[in-house]
Amino acid sequence: MKTVRLSIIGFGAVGQGVAQSILSKHDYLHKHGIDLRVVGISDSGGCEVDTGGIDLKKVIARKKQTGTVAADSERDFDLISDVEHDIVVEATPTNIKDGEPGLGNMLSAFQSGKHVVTSNKGPLALCFAELKEAAEDNGVLFRYEATVGGAIPIFNLIHEALAGNKVIGIEGILNGTTNYILTRMAEERLPYELVLKEAQELGIAEADPTYDVEGIDSACKLVILANSIFGQCATYRDVDVTGITKITPEALELASKNNYVIKLICEASDGRLIVAPRLVPKRHPLSVGGTLNVASILTDLAGRITISGKGAGSIETASSILSDILYVARNS
Secondary structure, eight states: OEEEEEEEEOOSHHHHHHHHHHHHTHHHHHHTTEEEEEEEEEETTEEEEOTTOOOHHHHHHHHHHHSSOOSOTTOOSOHHHHSOOSEEEEOOOOOTTTOTTHHHHHHHHHHTTOEEEEOOHHHHHHHHHHHHHHHHHTTOOEEOGGGSSTTOOHHHIIIIITTTOOEEEEEEEOOHHHHHHHHHHHHHTOOHHHHHHHHHHTTSSOSSOHHHHTTHHHHHHHHHHHHHHHOOOOOGGGSEEOOSTTOOHHHHHHHHHTTEEEEEEEEEETTEEEEEEEEEETTSTTOOOTTEEEEEEEESSSOEEEEEEEOOOHHHHHHHHHHHHHHHHHHO
16 A cells, blocks of 8 residues: 655645545555645645544535634744645646745745645646746656546646647637537627626636636636646746627627637647637537637647546535645656
């Protein structure tokens, strides 16, 4: 049995989803010879540490009751560098202004010889090359499947299943909020403002939806794809971005009459990075509805491969994080 110790930094929806996934997969992991022990969890209110392994059920319950994981907020130490463990799961909220606190957390983990698995887009959209170099310099693994496409295994597919292929281009829908809004507007002939309010009430859109509807979230994800797959050194500021706020029910209706839908499409090819609404034929693989994400990858040997699935959700995102944790456990 291989014991793998990890910390979870950030215990919002994604961090709690990771804890719940580890609990639910306990027997599966043991069957495959892996004993995952969470030895530290932190959030903005403090942290919980137990080098023998935290009782995840208790800490999830405490978070729901008190709003923090902290059993003792007075502890004065750095969970990442001071507690001995193997993997740091960085799940703090995305910040595209300076990438913090995620950027500092990841660099600290690398410098203390720990592998990093993350769902945090901000640091990768701003400093991908710096992070990759820091991981390599310290001889540790850096995994980020959950940063793009939620549960969809885009990076695993390209780097592992399609190894040996040259990727010529990628296009897709990488934001479920905008896809939901455009789908509802087209189906019900409703104005943008009304559908946005509905999406907010359902929890699909944030109270401040700017990152989503202006295309910034999609741009961040596209940059991570371009840097990881094409070896670019882009940031989200290098993306030509147009959001969905100007799209009208009339435009969607006109598209529909001609057998098209309008989708917010991300495209990376020939050094170009574009996020913009585009006409997509109704029967095209990119014509997915609701909150679904889709990625269509054009390669030289395998041709075009298209995958679709849930691009958000705590358990769905935790699926990708758990996959990365197991990769590190088996390959470190």
